[in-house]
Each structure stands twice: as structure tokens, then as C-alpha cells.
Amino acid sequence: MDALLLSRLQFAVTAGFHFLFVPLTIGLALLIAVMETLAYIKKDELYLDMAKFWGKLFLINFAVGVVTGITLEFQFGMNWAAYSVFVGDVFGAPLAIEATTSFFLESTFIGVWMFGWKRVSRGMHLLSIWLVAIGTNLSALWIILANGWMQNPVGYAVRNGRAEMTDFAALTLNPYGWTMFFHTVLAAWTVAAFFVMGVSAWHLLRNNRPDFFGRSFRLGAFMALASSLGVLGAGDFNGMMTAKLQPAKFAAMEGVWETGKGVPYNLLVLPDPANERNRVETLGIPKLLSFMAFKDADAEIKGLKDFHPDDRPPFWPVFLGFKLMVGLGMFFIAFSAAASWLSLRGAVQRYPLFLKAALAAIPLPYLANQLGWIVTEVGRQPWIVYGLMRTSEGLSPNVGAGQVAFSLVSLGFVYAALGALGIFLTVKYAAAGPAAPAGRA
């Protein structure tokens, strides 16, 4: 394998692994802040116990998320030096701003929240978790604005042999970045909400602290419903943005080979990329795809055949990843609607099968998050900056395949061990449940 493939693999592994732990913390920080706020306003200690219990699970995942994030900050320079030189003037800014405005905030106040139970006032403690929640979500915004620039470069001019920033407002208001941000962050909240529902379901099945876990389940169900509906809405915008700005990615997502107007949406598609056609496409709803993509039933959609083979993304990961993600998204809406309805009626414990399903559903939003990033990033290929620079042009000139192989293999082992330990500890402490209410100091 050459340095290009190894470097791409390493980026995929490190970014994908980082985002196995981060979505939970983005959503859970918010949920814990809500719990602690309810405890503060309602003077209800049960909410405070909830904040502590879910906070413990949060911290285990936060630790893994933080340490795997540092790699990403330096990896552009380590493996993608040519890319870094070309884009740093414009792409470096959102990364530096993320660290200065957001990462500092969450990393400093998580210390206050963790260790400050007896050192700061209750109001200050509450403020700390809100600052953590705001920091994590703002972090996501700046990182995604950076990624949004790679998808849809704006606010720059190519001068002096590099992309130079000319319009900071255009960079921060990049519509592609913002739709990605809402889609990603709401998807992260969905991960946290399903996690809370699933863990609560496990305890409810054992009738362990039904007061505590019934309430947690309800909060999780409402959050899951709201955020999975939001993901769909933001995803619709994201799809339109992709159709307009990254037509090759869009064509691969939907399996469109021939350019046409008023394109139908086929419920069943079996692609045959070797022959640049679909073997089966049936159950078409007339003009729906054109309408979904451009909100115009007669709009033209460019097929993959109209792109030079060198300008097309790898087909299968983008196509399958997208279809599976959308299917999962629909399932999340249906499931969380049922969960909200059942827990509103106080009936959720009467349906053990449903609780078991909630437990089994925990990994699904994680999977959907990963698939979303695969569609986004593999779909961006062969470009490292869409339409501007090819991935193959971005490599470090002085880093050999041997060095990357060494770092990739060692990272692989370390990350696998970290992942296993992170999951082991999360499961251990999730199963242990909250401290007994009498044990409260």
C-alpha cells in the first residue's frame, strides 16, 4: 500500500473513532445540563441524582473523545502537508477559533463541574455544565464549518499559489457548513437520547429504581423524537445543498446514472456500477427525486455518466451508506414517537419487548452517524477540497509509507484497546445504576 492510501485510512480511522465517542458527549452534556437545571428550579433532588449518574457515563466517554481529538488537530500537518500549505490561510482559522473559543471553554469548565460539587455554589455548578454543553456544541460548529469549507469552498481567492481568505463572513456563514452542523449535531443528540432510553430500559426491565429510570426514559424519548425529526429536516436541506453544489455525490447517493428532468424517486434500486446503470429500478414515484433535490418537480438532475470517471466518488459506500442512514433515520422517528407516547401514558414498563428493543437500539444511531460521515467524506472524493484540490495532491512529501504504516498500526491497536475499555467501563457503570438515594451526602 502507498502513503496516500495509508494516510487516507489513518484519517478515516482516527476521525471515525473520535466520532464514536463524541456524539454521545455532545448530546449528553445538554441532557445533563437540562437535568441539573430542573433540579435547580424544581428543588428536586432526583434530577440531581440523574445528572450525577448520567454525568459519570458522560465523563468516561468525554475522556476518550478528548484524547482522540488531539490527534486530529495535528494530523493535517503530519500526513497532509501539501494540503495544509495550500489551504491553511483559510482552513486553519476555524480550527484555531474552535480551540480558542470552544475547546478551552468545555475543557476548563468540565473540571469545575467534576470536582466542584463542594467548591462552588450550586448556581455556579449549574453554569459550569451549561458552559460545557455550549462549548461542546460550539466546538462541533467550528469543526464542521472547517469541513464545510472542504465540501463547498467559499470566501477565498487563489493567490500566491494558495487559497487565501478574502471573506471571513462568507466562511462562517457557509450554508453548506450550517446545514451539516444542524444535521450532525441533531444526530449526535439522537445518539445520546437513544443511549439514555436504552440504559433506562435495561433498568426498567429489572424494575430497578423505576422513579429514576422512568423519568430518564421519558426525557430520552422526548429528546429522541425532537432530534430525530430535526435530523430529517436538516437532512432535507443537506440533500438540496448537495444536489446543487456536489452533483456527483448526490448522483451516487441516489444511484442516478442518466441526466434527466423530472426524475422519479425509485423505492427499489439495484445498481450495477460496472455497467453504469441500475439493474433494477422500480416502484418509482414520478418526479419526486427532482422535487426533493430542488423543490421543483421538473428540475434536471445530472447523472453519474456525465462526470468523467476520475471525477466520480467511489459508488458503493456512498450509495449504500446513504440508503441505510435514511432508513435508520426513519426508524428513529417511528421508534421515539412510540416511546414518547408510551412513556407519556406511563405504560412503558408494561411492554418488556419494547424495552428490550430500546436496549438493542442503542448502537443504531452510532451506526447512522458513522454512515453519515462516510457518505459526506467518501462522497467528496476524489477531491480533498471540492472542485479545487484533489486528495492525491494533498500528501506530505517527506512522510513515507513505512512511517504511516507504523503510526496506523500502532494507532489501530491503541484505539481498539481504548474503545474496548471505554465500552467496558460505560457498560459497567451503566449497569451499576445510580447511588442509592440514602447515600447522598
Add this chain to the structure above:
Amino acid sequence: MDLNTFWFLVWGLLWAVYLALDGFDFGACMAHNFIARTPDERRVVINTIGPVWDGNEVWLVTAGGVTFAAFPPVYASLFSGLYTAMFLLLLSLIFRGVSFEFRGKVEGEGWRRFWDLSIAAGGFLPALLLGVFFGNLFRGFPLEGGTIMSGFFDLLNPYALLTAVFFMIVFLHHGLLWLALRAGGPLAERSAAAASRAWPLVALLFLSFIAASRYATPLFSNYEARPLLYLLPLAAAAGLARSRAGFAASQRGAFLGSFVFIIALVFTGLAGMFPDLVPAIGERGAGLTAYNSASGAYTLKVMTAVVAVFVPAVIAYQLWVYKVFSPKLTTENLKDLGHYY
């Protein structure tokens, strides 16, 4: 002062503050296996840095991000040129970070021992690697069109190795002073005593480092042109003198002396590098400089607005956090915190 010089200073300040802050975390990590005598004392050591290490580490991330935004070719050249060293640094920081969180989560001697070793490695390794990093930065690299041509083992030259040992001992001393300040009881007394014993070694290594820099690097050529710069190593020496435990009026004074020492030490090197950020070996101004490697004026102005607002804010709230956790931590009051590692 022009924008490029200003950004050279911001760049240097971020690295200097990072080393002065995470430096005592490294020192506490190095010390915890031998300075603590009981399991509870170990917990005290870890919990003195518990609330702050994560915020300290962000200074590294910010230094990296700002290098990327303000000096893209420097970011690209340094981190690809020091690929393997950088990778090892990241790996050791990864282990250190999860060690704190994981260590207390499972009962069992083997589990604890493993994470204790990982914490110690998370102190020694980053200190040594950052020493190698800065030693080579002060010395300069064989450059070809801005690309660093040295392999991993070329980085381990005698000057860089001396800097590595120097950094390790400086951070160990810094961490011991931190423990003398933030821990209580016999642990604090032992830390203060160990810091006193380490001080002459720090001083000796400081002198050797200055002498070696004169001999093996062009660092002092800038000083001959602008003798006012000699105030920097003098400030370092003053901080070092004040950091001698027992010599300063208070433990706080000794720790702050060590803090000033590290900041002034980093700037002693940086002042000798200017205008280079990635110097070519043996020659000033021939590498990637604040002028030939900076982002455009527009980007630098945007970033100036960002750091002018947010860096003072970060310093203010981090100072507040240091104040909140200033009461001494002992084996007796540890469990009153409500949460501890």
C-alpha cells in the same frame, strides 16, 4: 510592531504558556509513583491536577491550531518533518488523558498498577519529546524548500538530547513545587524537600543548556545585535532563583518563580530564532520565517481580533479555576470533594 512580529509573539506565547502549565502536570505525573507513599496519597497527587490538566492541554491544541491558521507552511513542515516524534507525543498524551479517568474505575491491584505506569509514562515521555522538539527547533533543521529532511534518529542529536533531559528535570521540579503548594500534610513536605534537592540540578542543566546553545546553535546571534534581549535569560535566571523552595517567601512564590522561569526560558530560545519559526540549520533567516510563511494580512487581522478577545477571557476564567481549587488537598479532605479520580 508589524503584524508578522506580533503573530510570532502570539505563537511563542501559546507554546510558552502550554509548557508552563502542562509542565507541572507532567511533573506531578512523573513524581506520583515515588513521592506518594500510600494509595490515598497517590489519589491526592492525581487529584491536584484533576480539575486543570484538561484545560492546560488545550493550550497545545490552540498552539497547533494557531500555527495552522497564522503560519500554514510552518504547521505543515514541522508536523510532517517530526512525524514520528509527534506521533509518539500524541500517543503518550492519549494514554495520560484516559489514565486519570480509567484508573479508579475498576477495583484491582493490577489495574491500578497499569494506569499508574501509564501516568508516569504520560509525564516522562511528553516532557522528553517536547524537549527533543524544542531542542531541534532552537538548533535548526536541514531544509529543502521548507521541507525538513531529517529522520527520527537525526532528531536525537546531542544538543536536542540535552534539551530533552533539561525539560524533563525542569518539569519534574515544577511539578514538585506544584504538589508542595496544592497538596497538604507529609506529602507536601516531601514534595518541597524533593524540589529543594532537584533545584541544583535544574540550575546546572540551565547553565549547560545556555552554554550548549552558544556553542551548538546560532541562538545568540540575535542577542549580539540587540543586547536588550539578554533580559530574557536574566528573567529566566531570576525566576529560577526564586523557585528554590525555602528561598522564596512562600510555596506560591516558588511555584510562580518556576512558572516565570519556563516562560522566560522559552522566549530566550524564541528570541534567538526570530524571524525563523522553522530555522535552517546554522543560519538565521534562511528557514520558514514570520514573513515568508505567514498567512495573508486579512487572515492575520481576523485572527488578531479573535485572540485579542478570547485569549484574555481564557486566561481570566482559568485563573478563576486555579483560585477555586487552591485549598490544599489532603488524604483527609479528598473525599469531601464529592467527586474525585
